[in-house]
Each structure stands twice: as structure tokens, then as C-alpha cells.
Amino acid sequence: MAGDKKISMAVIRRLPRYFRYLYDLIRLDIRRISSKELSERMDITASQIRQDLNCFGGFGQQGYGYNVQSLYDEIGRILGVERRFSCALFGAGNMGNALANYENFQNRGFDITVIFDSAADKVGTAIHGIPVLHVDGMESFLKSKHVDIAILTVPNRAMPDITARVVKAGVKGIWNFSPTDLKLGEGIVVENVHLSDSLMVLGYRLMEQLREDAARRK
Amino acid sequence: MAGDKKISMAVIRRLPRYFRYLYDLIRLDIRRISSKELSERMDITASQIRQDLNCFGGFGQQGYGYNVQSLYDEIGRILGVERRFSCALFGAGNMGNALANYENFQNRGFDITVIFDSAADKVGTAIHGIPVLHVDGMESFLKSKHVDIAILTVPNRAMPDITARVVKAGVKGIWNFSPTDLKLGEGIVVENVHLSDSLMVLGYRLMEQLREDAARRK
Incomplete structure (x- = not known):
């Protein structure tokens, strides 16, 4: 085995x-x-x-x-799909909304239990049944609820502050949607998602394909 | 070179x-x-x-x-970042919204010129300045505007119909956000995005990390 x-x-x-x-x-x-x-x-x-x-x-x-x-x-x-991870989503913008509504994550063992944002019109609402809390209260929530993973969809300028606070509060896993790869040192696990990377690979392969098509038509 | x-x-x-x-x-x-x-x-x-x-x-x-x-x-x-690709986005839901608002794609040479949806409350609006048109009119648009890439964020059940029509209209590149890998045969270039795959890898690495942490504490 x-x-x-x-x-x-x-x-x-x-x-x-x-x-x-x-x-x-x-x-x-x-x-x-x-x-x-x-x-x-x-x-x-x-x-x-x-x-x-x-x-x-x-x-x-x-x-x-x-x-x-x-x-x-x-x-x-x-x-480890039988294990359950408790996740906190940071940023209730478009990407945050998309991720909060993704049922598939829950089927894979990832429960988004809270969303943090700082916008007055978002705090106090809920997305897909998940409460949106003010980011100021993150520390006590992350610690008391033993959050395993922070999902980061906040603007670039907010990243240094948010990541430092999340790590200090004991979160060990980061799923990062910001454009810059995060490296947080020993003991913190980070997966960076770069949608543009996938799109650029598509663009490259498409150019190759169009070139082949053109050569064949000659 | x-x-x-x-x-x-x-x-x-x-x-x-x-x-x-x-x-x-x-x-x-x-x-x-x-x-x-x-x-x-x-x-x-x-x-x-x-x-x-x-x-x-x-x-x-x-x-x-x-x-x-x-x-x-x-x-x-x-x-090929100096080349420009014309893209049509299918689905004005949460993920579609997130992608339409992503400025980075344009900087990389990918212009989203249209969004297709079938919901009455979405058709006729605009997202990030991009018009939302009814999906029924896709064929004439895709052909007349020489759309290179279809970005698919539609529900699973709509996928067979949409992909068949997109390919028939001459689109050669597909950026697929549906949960199932698309395979469309010769001449069509597909990149599948699976966010849950990345999350599952994060989960695996996090389990390993927590195991190491526990072993060290002993």
C-alpha cells in the first residue's frame, strides 16, 4: 500500500x-x-x-x-477526499462570488465557512448561504474556528496585509488567486492559480494550429 | 533563433x-x-x-x-503576446463576470468582444463594457467578427449544444471552464481549466504538512 x-x-x-x-x-x-x-x-x-x-x-x-x-x-x-477542510474566502468580488457558488469544492471536502470583505455594502450579507464578515474580525474567527485554508481573491494592494495576518492567525494553507506567486516560507502550503497562464498556452497552441492550417491550404 | x-x-x-x-x-x-x-x-x-x-x-x-x-x-x-485574439465569452454567471472583469487578459492580447447568455435579465446589458447578446445570434456574430476563441462558462447541460455550434461556426480555440474535459478532435485547440484539481493538490500538500508538524511536535 x-x-x-x-x-x-x-x-x-x-x-x-x-x-x-x-x-x-x-x-x-x-x-x-x-x-x-x-x-x-x-x-x-x-x-x-x-x-x-x-x-x-x-x-x-x-x-x-x-x-x-x-x-x-x-x-x-x-x-484525502474523505477529510474535511475548513476554508475562509477573502474578497467578495466577482471571483469570490464565483468560488463561493462552486458546489464542487464541497463535494471534494472543502467547506467555505466564511467570507471576509471590507466593503460596507457586502459585510452583513451572505453569498450562497455563506456569511460575509468584516475583515477586521478575521483573527478571532480563524483561530476559534480552526480554519485550515485561506482562499485569497483580494486586490493586489491588500495582499501583503491579508497574507501576513492570515499566517499569523495560524492558517497553514493558501489558495492564491492574485497575479503574483506567493512564497510564505516553511510550513505554509501555497497553491497559486494563474488563469492567464492557461490562456497564454491556449494562445500559443492556437497560433501553431492556425499556422498548420495555413500551410495545409497552400 | x-x-x-x-x-x-x-x-x-x-x-x-x-x-x-x-x-x-x-x-x-x-x-x-x-x-x-x-x-x-x-x-x-x-x-x-x-x-x-x-x-x-x-x-x-x-x-x-x-x-x-x-x-x-x-x-x-x-x-505571441503581440498578437491579438478575439474572444467570445459564453455564460454571464459568476465565473463569466469574473473573467469579463479581468483586465489582465487584455494586456496579454486577448480581447473579450462579446458575452453570450440566454437569460432575459442579462441579454441587452453590458459587463465591464462588453455587450451581452442572446446566444441564439452566436453564429452570425462568430463568423462575421472572426472570433478566435470561445470561453465557456455555461452549465454542463448546455455544453454539448454550445460546443457543437461554436465549432461549426469556425472557432478554433476553446477555453473550457466546465467540469468535464472537452475533446473536440483534430484542428480544435482546447485548454481545460479545473480549479478543483488545484484545490485538491493544495489539500494533499496541506495534509502532508500537518502530518510533518505533528511528527515534529512529538
């Missing part, structure tokens, strides 16, 4: 995608799947799949393939 | 991040940087940086490091 064995971050970063595809297979009532079939669905090479999934146990059997449900359960266990 | 040489997708996916860090260096008036310094800032190994950046020309010089501005310009050129 895995659990004690260290899995590389490169593999970990691919696990949520396996998890999604396996979930879809379960819904389609597909009980087992070969690395080749999974490879075609996921656009990953079969050898990459075998290498990734061999990291945490021998679910693949020669001539049988993977047991979809076992593999799904095991990946879920590794990712 | 690059341009003709094929750069691997793994490297391409890292370029937007280099681009952001180099931009920050320029703002700090740092003119040159060694792979070692860049490595410390970016949390990538220096050898990975040298390997990545050697793919497209020899900007790094022994004992001098990289010329920040040249490297920034070259990466921007490869990513």
Missing part, C-alpha cells in the same frame, strides 16, 4: 485528473479499464499511466486492466 | 510563469540574472531553467547570466 511511501509531486498533480476520469467511468458503469483505453480517453501515454499508477500499488493486472472502483477509492484516499 | 524549431509542450506550459517572473524583474530594474538566482525566486532547479531556456536560443552566458529584457521579449514573442 501507499500511505507511507512518498509519491512525487509530479504524480500528485496528475491524480485529480485521474480521479475525475475514474468518476466518469463509474457513472458509465464501466468496472475495469486497461491502461490503453484510459490512455485514449485521457490523452496520456499508456506507459505514463502505468508508471503513475504503479507508484501506489498494483491495481493493474496483466490482461485484466485496472479495477475502476478500487483505483478511484485509492486515489481519493491519497488525495 | 527559435520560431521554426519545435518546443515541447512541457516547456511551453512553463513559459507563462517565466514571463511573469521576468516582468517582475524588469519592474524592479534588474537587468540580468543568473539561472541560480532565478531558480531561488521561482522554486525550479537551476538545471531545469537552463534546459528550458536553452530550447530557444543562447541568452544565458557563462558568468553573466540572462539578459532579463531580451529573455522577456523572446518568451513574449514565442507566446
Whole structure:
């Protein structure tokens, strides 16, 4: 079994995608799947799949393939989907609103229990049933409610103050939507989301595609 | 020079991040940087940086490091930031609102020129100055305005219809925010954004961190 064995971050970063595809297979009532079939669905090479999934146990059997449900359960266990994290969302703007309304996070074990903002017209309201409190009261809330994760969607200029206070209040996980990568030192886990990075990759691939199309028409 | 040489997708996916860090260096008036310094800032190994950046020309010089501005310009050129893409946003909900208000996309060469929705209270309004039109009129708009990219933030049930129509209208690039990976076959470029994947990786890393913290306290 895995659990004690260290899995590389490169593999970990691919696990949520396996998890999604396996979930879809379960819904389609597909009980087992070969690395080749999974490879075609996921656009990953079969050898990459075998290498990734061999990291945490021998679910693949020669001539049988993977047991979809076992593999799904095991990946879920590794990712800790049965554990619940308490999250505080900072910023009740457009991105904050979008995230507060995203039901999927809760299904994955992440509960947004509070939203902090400083705007008078937002404080005291609720978004998707989650109360919006004034950011001044964050310290006592974060400590007393044992918040695990801060989701940051505040303007850039507010970032230094908010991050310093969040970390001081004992929050260990940061999901950062600001344009600048956060690095907060030992013991604080940060995931930075950069939507423009994904868009720029799309732009690059699209240019390549248009170039190929043009070459073919010649 | 690059341009003709094929750069691997793994490297391409890292370029937007280099681009952001180099931009920050320029703002700090740092003119040159060694792979070692860049490595410390970016949390990538220096050898990975040298390997990545050697793919497209020899900007790094022994004992001098990289010329920040040249490297920034070259990466921007490869990513095509000087090119402009016309984008249509589908879905004027929370995520659509967040994306329409994101100024950064325009700075990167992506112009959202229209928003499509079907809700009576949204059609005819504007978000961040961008008109919201009824989705029924998409075909003529997409064709006449030569839209390059469709940004999809519509509910899952609307996805099959919308994607089929968008592709039929000649759009070649799709930026997909729906929970399911889109695969649209030859000639259509798709980038799927999965925010929950990033959150699940954060959850995994946080569990590891809390485990380490607990072990240290013993």
C-alpha cells in the first residue's frame, strides 16, 4: 500500500485528473479499464499511466486492466477526499462570488465557512448561504474556528496585509488567486492559480494550429 | 533563433510563469540574472531553467547570466503576446463576470468582444463594457467578427449544444471552464481549466504538512 511511501509531486498533480476520469467511468458503469483505453480517453501515454499508477500499488493486472472502483477509492484516499477542510474566502468580488457558488469544492471536502470583505455594502450579507464578515474580525474567527485554508481573491494592494495576518492567525494553507506567486516560507502550503497562464498556452497552441492550417491550404 | 524549431509542450506550459517572473524583474530594474538566482525566486532547479531556456536560443552566458529584457521579449514573442485574439465569452454567471472583469487578459492580447447568455435579465446589458447578446445570434456574430476563441462558462447541460455550434461556426480555440474535459478532435485547440484539481493538490500538500508538524511536535 501507499500511505507511507512518498509519491512525487509530479504524480500528485496528475491524480485529480485521474480521479475525475475514474468518476466518469463509474457513472458509465464501466468496472475495469486497461491502461490503453484510459490512455485514449485521457490523452496520456499508456506507459505514463502505468508508471503513475504503479507508484501506489498494483491495481493493474496483466490482461485484466485496472479495477475502476478500487483505483478511484485509492486515489481519493491519497488525495484525502474523505477529510474535511475548513476554508475562509477573502474578497467578495466577482471571483469570490464565483468560488463561493462552486458546489464542487464541497463535494471534494472543502467547506467555505466564511467570507471576509471590507466593503460596507457586502459585510452583513451572505453569498450562497455563506456569511460575509468584516475583515477586521478575521483573527478571532480563524483561530476559534480552526480554519485550515485561506482562499485569497483580494486586490493586489491588500495582499501583503491579508497574507501576513492570515499566517499569523495560524492558517497553514493558501489558495492564491492574485497575479503574483506567493512564497510564505516553511510550513505554509501555497497553491497559486494563474488563469492567464492557461490562456497564454491556449494562445500559443492556437497560433501553431492556425499556422498548420495555413500551410495545409497552400 | 527559435520560431521554426519545435518546443515541447512541457516547456511551453512553463513559459507563462517565466514571463511573469521576468516582468517582475524588469519592474524592479534588474537587468540580468543568473539561472541560480532565478531558480531561488521561482522554486525550479537551476538545471531545469537552463534546459528550458536553452530550447530557444543562447541568452544565458557563462558568468553573466540572462539578459532579463531580451529573455522577456523572446518568451513574449514565442507566446505571441503581440498578437491579438478575439474572444467570445459564453455564460454571464459568476465565473463569466469574473473573467469579463479581468483586465489582465487584455494586456496579454486577448480581447473579450462579446458575452453570450440566454437569460432575459442579462441579454441587452453590458459587463465591464462588453455587450451581452442572446446566444441564439452566436453564429452570425462568430463568423462575421472572426472570433478566435470561445470561453465557456455555461452549465454542463448546455455544453454539448454550445460546443457543437461554436465549432461549426469556425472557432478554433476553446477555453473550457466546465467540469468535464472537452475533446473536440483534430484542428480544435482546447485548454481545460479545473480549479478543483488545484484545490485538491493544495489539500494533499496541506495534509502532508500537518502530518510533518505533528511528527515534529512529538
